[in-house]
Amino acid sequence: MEIRPIEMRDIEQFLNLLLTLEANSKDDLYEEQALNISNTESLLSSVLQNAKRQIFVAIEQERMMGYISLLGNHNEMTAHRANVSLGVLQTDQQNSIGRNLLNAAIHWAEGNRIHRLELSIRDDFEEEIELYTALGFKKEGERIDALFIDGEYRNEIYLYRLIN
Numbered sequence: 001m002e003i004r005p006i007e008m009r010d011i012e013q014f015l016n017l018l019l020t021l022e023a024n025s026k027d028d029l030y031e032e033q034a035l036n037i038s039n040t041e042s043l044l045s046s047v048l049q050n051a052k053r054q055i056f057v058a059i060e061q062e063r064m065m066g067y068i069s070l071l072g073n074h075n076e077m078t079a080h081r082a083n084v085s086l087g088v089l090q091t092d093q094q095n096s097i098g099r100n101l102l103n104a105a106i107h108w109a110e111g112n113r114i115h116r117l118e119l120s121i122r123d124d125f126e127e128e129i130e131l132y133t134a135l136g137f138k139k140e141g142e143r144i145d146a147l148f149i150d151g152e153y154r155n156e157i158y159l160y161r162l163i164n
Helices: 008-023 037-048 094-111 126-134
Strands: 002-005 053-060 063-072 081-088 116-122 138-149 152-162
Touching: 002 094, 008 037, 008 053, 008 063, 008 081, 037 053, 053 094, 063 094, 081 094, 094 116, 094 126, 116 126, 116 138, 126 152
Parallel strands: 081 116
Antiparallel strands: 002 053, 053 063, 063 081, 116 152, 138 152
16 A cells, blocks of 8 residues: 555546545535536645645555545644545555555644644544544544534534644
């Protein structure tokens, strides 16, 4: 398994990964923006041109199996933090891939003056929450009935991890 920063040559494979993750999810992961080559190219361009942003991909046998994005900014008050988004195909190695991607993100944060990683996650994603907490993320809070999925309200958990 290779974990590496995304490159422009990965556009089509990354888009296919995002489309597969969305198709296999009960959530509308990318409802704010249509998934297509143009939007994916714009996203990758903004990531590659911004030192406070990064996307790592997991490649196995030339197939993209997952990604982790870290989105920070240059605002003086919030430049020390990055929002984390993790997506991994459902396989027997899903937890291992997620762990490797998270470790790459933590290592990147250490070298890029990021002090805080943060994310939000559905409260019923128990395996994913366990993975995050195993790697040092802590629960910061919970938004009650913040999500409406399949006719039911769900809570949203906020997690963070401080980097040395």
